[in-house]
Amino acid sequence: MRHILSFLAICLIVATGVPASAQDPVTQTRESIMERQRGLGLSGDYSLPSGQPPAPEAVQPGSVPQLGTRGYASDSDIWRALRDGSANATPSSSTAASQLMQVIGDDWRMIRHDYLIKYAGWVLLGVILLIALFYLIRGRIMIRGGRAGKTIPRFSMSHRIAHWFLASTFILMALSGLIILLGRPVLVKGLGEWLMVGQLGMDDSVVTTLKSVNGVLNSAALQGHNLFGPVFILSLLIVIVRFMKGNFFQKADFGWILKGGGLIGGHASSNHYNFGEKTWYWVVVLVGLMISVTGLFLLFPWLSDNLRFHQAATILHAIGALGMICFAMGHAYVGSVGMEGSLDSMLRGEVDVNWAKEHHDLWYEEVTGEKVSHDHDDTAATGAGTAEGTA
């Protein structure tokens, strides 16, 4: 009886359990496999071949289909199809339809790590060094002829409140943003691993401590950044509206550019705002709006389920913010220690008459009706240039 059963079983296996490939209507020949391996007949795309892979029921339970050697869909084809989304496979919880594996993150991660984080700190450091170098070479730009002792109003209270409101929120956003972006590379990699362990030979535990510190700082910075973001947008909109008047480019700006803002070619006339100030204003408008919009998409990710958009938003947000920080450092320098009398305009709302004549002569003439003489401005062309303020 046992022998009979064994015989019947063998017959059954021979009759029904032969490998699916042997019965496949899309039979693969050795030539077709080789052709495929040479990359021929792929019609330029990497989607799954039209020949359907074996139906699950055709595969013996417990067996592993050797798709690659059969020339059907090799493992690499399957993974490639999953990567480019043509496999039409999706996790049920995903917001990205038909996309099981998100690989555009590879590019995003590469840009973020290999370029953005790698160079951001150096760019900021470079700008600080440039400003310091400029200060060492040029020194503080003094008011030619000294202060007159008489002042004229330049910015109203609402102008000043709008300016400092934006400045305050920008500083908070910049500091928290830099901690989020550069906290780990600076604190853990630079200070801990490179300096303390690598150079000073300290124990590895210091890196662990710095990681904890970085974690605390990042938690705080993230909350602060998210919280102050909308306040920053509000202050930005107020500044855009309040400072728009007078910040459109005018004829006198060409002369200002040609004379390098007074550094070359003698006195550079300007209106209420000079070319540098106007440029800064439009940087604030355009870049500020860009980082605001991208920031909103980061803060409220449900606004879009396009992952490429979110990835681009993080990169653009960081690049825009870094650019603004660099510009802002230059602006803050010229508006404070870099130039005598500049800070008065934003602190007190009034500027010294001589400062106004020197840096914004056309505006001074417009306000007072008094003609400004530049007879004594020759020194500007010989190296004692004014570098008209962008405060």
Place this chain on the structure above:
Amino acid sequence: MSFIEFVEGPMFYAAAAIFVAAGLWRIIGILRIGKKPDLAPPRGSATAGWWKGNLRHFFPRGLFAERTWMHILGGYGFHLGLFVLLFFAAPHIAFVERFTGLSWPALPRWGFIIAAEIAFAGLIVLWVRRFSDPVMRQISDWDDHIGTWLTFLVMLTGCLALQESVVALRATHMLFVNIWLIYFPFSRLMHAFTVFLSRGATGASYGRKGMNP
């Protein structure tokens, strides 16, 4: 004893005791000053004047409204935002409940965030006005700036600890809260309580004379 245990324990008890005792001492001191007897016959009600004095100052005078709208907005934004933060933030209610057993409904997280945004915007605007306005700059001293900055730091550290997952951040917040409580009764921060006394006293004086405060 850990740092968080210290700032939420003995230091907080001490700070709260100083806040209450010194605050009462100042208010009772003000009330005890009294006023000179007014021998002139009254032309109006001092009580009505007291209420008028308090209520009318909630609104800007017509002549000044245009010039002062920014600091009125900032002032209301900051004070209302801070009030909401202080009494309706879930962590604060939980903290009060821990000590007293008292509890009340908390704002949802988004409400808390909006209140914080408004309070921060208001405080920054008020501080900027303090150093930008020539008159405000003249009448402001260190007490005003310290009070502003301490309040700002209390709010800031509180918001930085919003994730509620890092003990060090909560401890930092509590440290500033304690410093703020200790500083409060000896500074102009006391205006939170004395404002009603001073407005009321002025109003009562005017009311008795039959004038609008």
